[in-house]
Amino acid sequence: MQIHQLFIDGAWTPAETGATIEITNPANAQTIGRVARGSAADVDRAVAAAAAAFPAWSRLTATRRADHLYALNRLIERDHERLAGLITAEMGKPLREARAEVDFAIGLIRFAAENTRRLQGEIIPGARDDEKILIDRVPHGVVGGIAAWNFPFALCARKIAPAIAAGNTIVVKPHELTPLSGLALAGLIAEAGLPRGVVNIVTGDGPEVGVPLVAHPDVRLITMTGSTPAGKKIMEAAAKHLKEVRLELGGKAPFLVMEDADLDAAVEAAVTARFANAGQVCTCNERTYVHEAVYDRFAEALRERIAALRVGDPTDPNTDIGPKVSAAELDKVHAMVERAAAQGARVELGGHRLTGGDFDRGQYYAPTLLTGVTQEMDVVHDEIFGPVLPLLKVRDFDEALERANDCRYGLSAYLFTRDIARIMRVGRELNFGEIYINRGAGEEPQGFHHGYGESGLGGEDGQHGLEAYVQPKTIYLNA
Template identity: 65%
Template sequence: MTKPKTHDLFIGGAWSKADNTERDTIRNPATGDILAHVAVAGEDDVNRALRTAQDAFPAWSRLVATDRADYLYRLIELIRRDAEKLARIITSENGKPLKEARIEVNFAIQLIRFAAENVRRLEGNIIPGSRPGEKILIEKIPHGVVAGISAWNFPLALTARKMGPALAAGNTFVIKPHELTPLSTLALAELSVEAGFPKGIFNVVTGGGATVGNALVTNPITKLITMTGSTPAGRKIMAAASAGLKEVRLELGGKAPFIVMEDADIDAAVNAAVAARFMNCGQVCTANERTYVHTAVYDAFLKRLRTKVEALKTGNPLDEKTDMGPKISAQELEKVDAMVRKAVEQGAKVELGGRRLTGGDYDRGNFYAPTLLTNVNGDMDIVRNEVFGPVLSLIRVKDFDDAIAQANNSRYGLSAYMFTQDLKKIMRMTNELNFGEIYVNREGGEAAQGFHHGYGDSGIGGEDGQYGLEAYVDTKTVYLNA
């Protein structure tokens, strides 16, 4: 095994030592091996990064939009060149199968590309004035310094999702990757140097949320905060940002319902239900958390579902044949196992899995068996709370109205799924299903040109597409008279 690498902070286009000598140890969740030692920024380090971004902002924001886009295009080419290397970094630090990590790298490219392609579409307006000859100009302008805080489940794509539109729109950017998975973002920082990014427009400060994240949120230099993570963390960020009346965009947890009606293509629905639940070991905010199946097709669906889940191969995520890797940490694994045991206490039946995988290489990592639960009902904790793990809860519904009512009975409102061939049901669903993102007759996976957002405890604001890009600019109104 190669010697673990030591990483510093990335500030002003160069590697910079933190004020303290403390470092986070980054481990491979599949093997427990030490991958790297990463600097832990202190408040002074965060302030330095923000000041550097602030100093770089005037020149960067005055560039023609297409010139800013050209830097992003150069970065995209380097990501393409190093796609396999980046995928292996993602798999090593996060644990997702290599084939999924490659998809993440491509998604990161698409997110940056959309921002670069569409920055010229950040259009203002000209409105007739209230005086003779007057014009009212409404102009789109960058906020200034944007702070990003990202989660561990998509370490490269989440950085790209925030960095691309922030820089394209003329802001400068400081990001705190999650302390469990900073290596993908640090690799992206290396590529930004090779792409010739002006110094200070992209900065990376590593460390925990209580220190680094709080310092980013509360510093008056920060004008916009964009965060992906848990709902409790989002509440803390929003509260901390309120003192400075800062704009906040929060993409938080989810509890997606997956609805299968009696006229659905059962094979397609089963395939999508498994993909939407077990991808990335269930560690996806849009994952299928509650599977509602019409009673008329419930037995047939369950039979095919069992076969599909049983066939999943769990193991070494670098193996091309692996379908599911480990949980990100022992703590997360224990949380999921506790939720399954509680569900059983409340009356659920374990059809498959329901345990930690042990023996051989499994003992080195955080592996949990793909789990299928039946006899599940809406009163159980596992139906109300986000699992964020490889547990599929199957729930019988009597009809469409029952499915919609149970699906909407949640404090989350990010994503939902619907399988039906009935156009009337689809039309009703668009009005009655209270989720910001709905997949009809397909598995999950948002597009770079879409808009990824939710309601309730799933956050405020949104990411991606033109609506997401618009979040990275403010407006200025000018009453123009000769």
């Protein structure tokens, strides 16, 4: 079986120790590849290559950097189906969702390319005769990127594209469960002709690759997508060298349905926002609050819609939900459901691992609906990250807002209502970084994906996300 090597300084190279990691398909437990198991020594080599490439790359004009990104996008478009298949094989999401992930990556890269010339500075009048004060925008240097497993291709693109568009170079660590699509992106980067060392990919686990990457003194900016506990450890490690840190972490999105909502649209959005990617999305609908006046109608329609979801082979076009990414993740979700039941919730649908036939070889969990849920239960406060929907009843909009904000996370939230006054209030009173009103989930490349509280620091995408990859430099200009 082929061993996929590290991508360092424009070349494929084995890990210094020669060790490898086996990658398995969560749908059937088949081994689909082996990747090099990197170490601190490999991180050192990658950072050195990125540092060496930085001066020349940062001096390229913005348009020339953009041309490299456009060339990369053309190759991704050419290999669209191959890349989607690879995402499905290593991560387990249905193929149509994997295709959407590739499309999202293309959009992220396109936005970065289009906006390289929009990283603008300022000119301010000076305090002396003929003086001007220039505020320039300059790249940080070497960026360290750490990607999560739930969007293995798009998250690598989300780190790489704005970093190099802004003139930085980068070392990326894909997640050890899903490194193959990140390595495939590296292959296209090489084919697109990007200079050696601008992008480097080091595979391996957190302690052996992630920790030394964060701790490396020559890495000036860390951008990470992952769990909140991991993000806190990264922030602590980065403090030693006062690195800039941008963390996209967990979420516990409230989904608010008021009595004047379009219930058909709300039900469809609630299901899509909960069960897409088997619930393994940080913006997922993690707790659904419904006005008591429409609760019964909504609950019945919701139950019917969830019961109709098809779980199975993610390569089957009729499949709605594929497997969880790993046995450990499946066990974690099931333990949360059992805990909710022990605390008094009713398992209306699902609540168990799927077994029998092809299910025995994969990590499949039944789509689950919990009712009788109260605000004090653990399932309302802890991130589920799986196909489990807790349903709660509220008296009015004020109670919905209060319960939604009773949360240590602050990434995404949803509201379905026709009342403009309520819509205006959520902008002031709902403490989440992005709010979807009368629509389902899905951030856009031109938006700004960011959270409050334990959902992280900084953010990704759009002009605000791109500007995170440059830093101001003030010049007092006198003749």
